[in-house]
Amino acid sequence: MKSQIGVYICHCGLNIANTVDVEQVREFARILPNVAIARNYTYMCSDPGQALITNDIRDLGLTHVVVASCSPRMHEPTFRATIHKAGLNPYVLEMANIREQCSWVHSDRTLATLKAMDLIASAVAKVALLVPLQEREVKVTQSALVIGGGIAGMTATLDIANAGFQVCLVEKQTHLGGRVAQLDTTFPTQERVADLLAPVLRAITTHPNIRVITNADVEKVDGFIGNFRATIRARPTFVDAMKCDACGxxxxxxxxxxxxxxxxxxxxxxxxxxxxxxxxxxxxxxxxxxxxxxxxxxxxxxxxxxxxxxxxxxTENLVEINIGAIIVATGAATFDATKKPELGFGTYSNVITSLQFERLAARQELQSVKDVVFVSCVGSRDATTGNTYCSRVCCMVNAKQARRIQEKFPDARVTVFYADVRAFGKGHEEFYDAVRKTGVRYRRGYVSEIFAAGGQTPKRDQKLIVRAEDTLIQKPIEVSADLVVLGIGMTPRAETNEIANVLGLPRSGDGFLLEIHPKLRPVETAVDGVFLAGACQGPKDIVDTIAQARAAASSAFASLCRGQVKIESATARVDEEVCAGCGLCVATCPYGAPALIARTGTARVNQVLCKGCGACEAACPSKAIQVMQCTPRQVLAQIAVLA
Amino acid sequence: MFDTESLVQQYELTACIQCGKCTGGCPIALKSALNPRALVYQMLRGEEFELVSRGELWDCTTCATCGLRCPKGVKAVDLIIALRAQWIESGKIPTTLRAPLTATLNQGNPLVLPREDRSLWADGLNVKNVADGAGIAMFTCCENAYDPRVQAMPRALVNLLRAANQDFGTLGLDEQCCGSEVRRIGEAGLFEYLRDDNLEKFRAARVSKMVTTSPHCFNVFKNEYGKHAIPVEHYTQTLAHLIADGALKFSKKFQATITYQDPCFLGKQNGIYDEPRAILKAIPGAKFVEMDRSRERSVCCEGGGGRMWLEGTNSQVRLANDRIAHALDTGANILATACPFCFLTLSDAVIATGNEEKIKVMDILQIANAAI
Structure with a gap:
């Protein structure tokens, strides 16, 4: 049957129409081979715009559709649904991107119009060769795995368990609580962290849907969204908790x-x-x-x-579980302050980190001091350590701790050295105001060097000299201190690579785990069914961590709830007649989708794992493996009209 | 007048967040109007000024602490050198620099001494010429070659390398100034001439590996000679390796309490902190003590960046004098260093502070030589 193609050119308001002569383009498209109709319209994605397409499919018996508008990332799902509604297979659609790849990046109207014509001619040449594909769904194991028992992991675990699903929570350490358990109080509300954690811990340990495995690592994860299988290695503590009466x-x-x-x-x-x-x-x-x-x-x-x-x-214990979704909540490490040798951490016992301050405060061991200096941005915003990002919590941690000292020891002279105070969270600026009111003095400048006052033989707890430039008076200054607190930032955990390898997760340039889109898809990863929560994705305070954990939990149980998940149809297929079984596709695939079948000596692609990226197709020397909707024949036809 | 925008672009000054860590770390800023952060800010604001009104630009010792401290990778020291270059370009060269620069061009050294006297330091040692085939070319700093106060150092190095059975030679009268200080003074053209001429001489003599007596020569050869640079070590690296390999052994005791001044061009600028200490710790009979401000927190002696020929705007307060006080505080009677500039500035400071009876400045080469 001869194909009947409909071409729909979108103005996108003036986004496209301002730079591309859409009427001229329509005239051009109308006479392309096999084109039965070409139309233009203000917003093709609007209801009347979509109606133009559905009506034409019914009235003119269209077999294929080209929509020339924005990026397929934006509206391909929309138009696939549109043509499906009118009875066509959703996969006989081709998008010509005349916005991002044309009108937005060009200014010459004539040339932009010619380019839009080329893009459409190319799409028309390809669309006629597209074949209908079957949409498929797979069943989902309705339980989840949460990796990391800090505040992010515990929050996500509780949300999923409360939604009625089984959750396995795996924690590397022997206890739950993570970084937050080490802290004394929160900012800006100065609540005791112990009070905050206790009800969460109680809920976790008593919940019928939650299984906690501590002192354990997730060693291996196989499978795909809805059907993961995880191997967990639990280490022994060598103490039988049932027998121990904690005598000490x-x-x-x-x-x-x-x-x-x-x-x-x-x-x-x-x-x-x-x-x-x-x-x-x-x-x-x-x-x-x-x-x-x-x-x-x-x-x-x-x-x-x-x-x-x-x-x-x-002995060690291997636990295997089947789950439908995974949440990674492995947290962050704290910056190693010895990497800033000019600050004397490790040389002087009275130079401590903000985390050590929290421990001293929690243990009620803060000692009376006269001169205290807080140092900002230690290991953050710092190209020399490779940590170019802002760690987002240190400004408020400094402020909270400075206030704590000032209120406890009203005679103390407390100075915070800073370059910018970032108080962007709810209530943070007000907290910063309140801290200054207690008597804490802020001086603008990073601390350059810390050394011993009087006497050059290092004595661990002697008075210190803190050297900086006060940039507001434009002069280098020296301030004496009995105690220096370094506001250390967050860094990716050393084990991030292991967990990234186990799950196949990419990392961003800063070393943290990478979300798919920073704004639109902040908790999803490149692996369907694996979600991120908390500081493993980037530095975060408790508020943001909990918000992200609950978002990750929602995303996870959205797929668990339905019991089924849709999988990509435009996947790679192997022509077993042609395949020589060389295995290049197996080595190339980032998702582990192709495998060599011993019996036939050829490759076969797991249709559920395949993302249709095309890496195998490019690698295959005999063109035996082809990605549907991007076969060499289809792509070459697309290119041929451009020559 | 100069183009601030081109300096902003060339030295990537837009990275600066005006945190002041450079100025806070600058050893000179406390006693001079020099403020690296403010200079960068002036460039960013596009504010032009008369260079001759900014005499403090000549105070910088190019110790490079500013760049080392900067969290954004800005090298304020390079900006200062560029501004000096504009100044030199205008022809208004500070009086005390004229003779050294002219002599470096004509005689290959800034000490204003004849080129043909360059090898006098090696009198009687029969050091062969590297062109006659030698594994290592020993490069002697102009200061070490000509200044009788520091000529003992290269002689000691000859002795030590021979004791460790090393095959080495010198460039003889083909050796000339490395250009390190010339570049830092801002004489970019003369530096380029010296670099190209030296590379040609190294090539002609088939030099494949060098060892220097000065951290300044070492730094410029290693980091500023471009892609044709020849592999180079500072002698502290060479000796530390020879000791570790067992090729260099100490047999005599050297009874002293020794502390060590990190030369900025060796430590801060090239991260060589451990090797000099390894040598000192291997000296039999010596007790090594550390000053509080050492390694990355060391204090400049004020001898670099052309300061050997420039007093600066505040000659009353000398960092080297502070440094003697720091050293005395450790109980040391020997202040070791590994740089001819440090040796000279610190030795002068011992006399200026009247501490000749309490402490003596020695180069590691002299100490090591006394122990073999």
């Missing part, structure tokens, strides 16, 4: 001392210790008995335990 004798017996990461390395703890969630656990990496089967203590922890709760026979 084991801790006294343990001879090993290691820096306590939960206390931001301010204190040390034993290899067996009371974790932040009050459970006793053994840190396998620190315990010499776990590592080398030797312990220099006699009696050992196991010997002093009256209840035989310590069990070194515990």
């Amino acid at each position: 004798k084991c801790v006294d017996a343990c001879p090993v001392n290691v820096p306590d990461a939960f206390d931001a390395n301010l204190t040390t703890r034993r290899a067996i210790y009371r974790a932040p969630d009050a459970r006793f656990v053994i840190d396998a990496r620190a315990c010499s008995f776990v590592q080398d089967r030797v312990c220099r203590s006699d009696p050992r922890c196991a010997a002093v335990c009256d209840r035989n709760a310590i069990d070194f026979s515990q």
Whole structure:
């Protein structure tokens, strides 16, 4: 049957019509091969615009449609639905992008009009060769996996569980709570974090739909949206929680001392210790008995335990689960302040990080001080460390901590050095105002150098000199300090690469995990069914983290709810008659869609995994693999008319 | 007058967020009107000014701390050098610079001494010419070659390299100024001449690897000689490797408490902090102590950037004098360094502060040589 093509040229208001002579283009399109009708209209995507298309399909028996308008990313789904409504297969549509690729980027009306004609002729040549494709849906496993038990992961977990789905929450550490559990208070409301966390933790641990696996890593994820299979490696804590009565004798017996990461390395703890969630656990990496089967203590922890709760026979446990959606909430690391040697962190004990300040405050160990200096942007907005971004929380953390010191020790002279104060959140500017009112002084300039006052032999806690330029008086200054607090930024976790590899997630230039679109699709990733929440995607405060976690949860259960998900139809197919089984497509595909079938010796594409990107088609030496709607024949026809 | 916009473009000054970290870190800014941040801001505002009214531009020691501290990668020191170049271009060359620059062109050294005297430092050592085939070309700083106060350093290096059985030679009378200070003074044309002429001489002598006595020569060869640059080490790197490999062994004790001044061109500008310390720590009998302000937080001696020939606007307060106080504070009786400029400025400061009985400045080369 001869194809009957309809061509629809959109003015897009004046977006296209101002630069492209749409009437001339219509005249041109009307006489192209197989074109039965060509029309132009102000807004093709409007209801009357779409009606023009549906009416023509019915009245003129159109077999294929070309819409010349904006990018297919914008309205291809719209027009596919339009022609489907009129009885055509949604895939016999071709978009000619005469807006982004023509009117928006050119100013010469004559040349732009000629280019629009070329783009349309090209689309017409291709559309006649398009074949109908079947739209397909797959069933969804109605449960989710959340990776990371911080405030983001816990919030997302609760939302999905409350919607009635099973959720497995996997946490790397032995306890839930993440970074937030280390903090003393929030900003700008100065609530105690412990009060904020307690109800969340209680809800998580008592929820019938939630399974928590702590001290565990997600090692492997196979499958695709709606049908993932995850392998989780759970490490032993060597303490039987059912038997342990938390007497603490084991801790006294343990001879090993290691820096306590939960206390931001301010204190040390034993290899067996009371974790932040009050459970006793053994840190396998620190315990010499776990590592080398030797312990220099006699009696050992196991010997002093009256209840035989310590069990070194515990082993790692592999858990496999099937889920339909995955939320990544692995958080961020804090900047390593030793990378700014000019600030003396690690040299002077009275130069501390903002996280250490939180721990001191939470432990109620803030000591009386006279001169305190807060340093902004340590490891943020800093090309020398590669962290060019703003960490978004440090300005308010500085402000909150400065206020805390000023209120606790009213005689203290508290100075915050800054270059810009970013108080963009709700209530933040007002908080900044209130902090200055307490007596905290802001001086504009980054801190350049910190060194010991009087005496050049470093004594760890002596008075310090802080050197900066006060840029408002335009002079270098020296300020003395008993305590310096470095407002450290956030960095991607070292393990980000591992989780990105396990799930096939791309990262942005700053090293954080990458969302599909910063505005329109902020929680979705390049892998369908995998969503992002919290600081793993970029630095965030608690407010934004929770908002994003709840958005990720909604996106996840949107697909879980339906029980079915639609999958891409314009996928790659293998002509098994032609395929030589070289395996180049398998090596090229970023989604793991093609596989070699042993029986036939040829490749086959998993239609659910395939995204239709075309990488395999370009790689295939025998042109055996072709992506539907982008076959060599179709693309060459498209190019031929341009010559 | 000069074109501020072209300077903004060339040195990518739009990256500046006016945080002042450069000026806060500048060792000179506290005692001079020099303000790197304000200079950058003037360029960004397009504000033109009479260069001759800005004598503080000659205070900069080009220690490069400003650029090292900058969170946005702006190198204010390069702007200062460019402004000096505009000044030099106008012909109004500061009086004390005229003779050194002329002598560098005519005699290949800024000390205003004859070219044919360049090898006198090596009298009696029978060092071969690198053109006769040698693995390493030893490059002697003009200061080390001509100034009797620091001629002992290259002689010590000869001795040390021989003790470690190294095959080396010098360029003999073909050696001339590396151009480091010339470039920093702003004499861009003379620098380019020296660079091209030196590269031609290195090529003719088939030089494949160099070791320098001065961090300034090392830095310019490594970072500013372009794509034809020859692999170069500062002697502290060479000696530290030879010690680590067991090729250089110390047999004599050198009883002293030693602290170390990081030369800016070695430490801050090239990240070489560990090698000099490794050598000092390997000296038998010596106790190494660190000054509080060391490594990345070290303090410039005020000898770089042409300051060997320029007093600056505030000659009353000298950083080198502060530095002697810092060194004394550690209890050290030897202040070691690895740069002829540092050696000279610090030695003068020991005398100026009347501390000759308490502390002595030595180059690491002298200490190492005393211990073999």
